[in-house]
Amino acid sequence: MNRLITTSMAFLCFTGYLYAQDSTTIDRKTDRNILNYLDFGVTLGTTGIGIDLASPIGKNVQVRTGFSFMPHFNHTMHFGIEAYDTEKGLLQTKFDKMAELMKSFTGYNVDSQIDMIGQPTYYNFNFLVDIFPFRNKKWHITGGFYIGSSNIAKASNTTEDMTSLLAVGMYDHLYDFITGTDENGDPNYISKPLYDGYYLDPSTGDKLKEIMTGYGRMGIHIGDKTDGTPYMMEPGSDGMVKANVTVNRFKPYIGFGYGNAKAGNNKKYNFSFDCGVMFWGGTPQITTHDGTNLADLASVKGKVGEYVDIIKVFKVFPVINLKISRRIF
16 A cells, blocks of 8 residues: 555656656646646644645546554553452552562662653554545545554653562562462462472461451552453553553544645745544554553543543544645746
């Protein structure tokens, strides 16, 4: 599909070259309103910053092809670290006690809050067809498609929170070992070596199990599942927490616009706008590093929950773009 778009752009430029070389051909094309002008435009709107080329293929039809991208900007989201039990749910463990225990186990200080930085990451090529149904040739209806990145946004923890997440990951790994059992139902610290043939003293293991069971595991409470249990996001194997928003690469488009006269306009510069919808192909997937789709949760906390609710309602992406274009020939 990218080849199709590139070929279309090259074809429009090549047509301009022929236009300058053959006056007889020019006259015929002018009469038929086929490729008898070429506009270069710069766009700004919900699809980001872009450029496009436009040329007619009939008396009331114009084709456009171009590229747009959303500049990266950061949006900070805040989440709290909380204690929980896989069976009991959230625990009312005081964070200062938990932080002290984690510091003794891991050597790291742990903050009660984790910040994640969100960024838009989308870009698109487009191929659009404008139809001018009215005599003044300013209003147009548009159909076509956008094709580009499937990953339209991402989020990950800040560098400053790496030590806290590493401590949480190390603590939870130790928690699983101390409180877990083997295939025979025996405690792990009795039946399995802690490291390279070395076993934890059972009395020490019993004491640690009592303490850690009372404190619970640690995680980031993002929201609640459909069964009412909390979804606790824990650091991945790289000690980070991440999320990505994905949609279909191919996105059909339909809309309308005004302002870019297709014919009979001798001005070098024109202003226009487009308004329409880009079809994502269903609800976007908001997937964390552990494979959880936040759109499937019953509720998500804070500002992130508001964004998720909006995405779940709107199955399409609203497109509102302003354009300034210059007639090349």
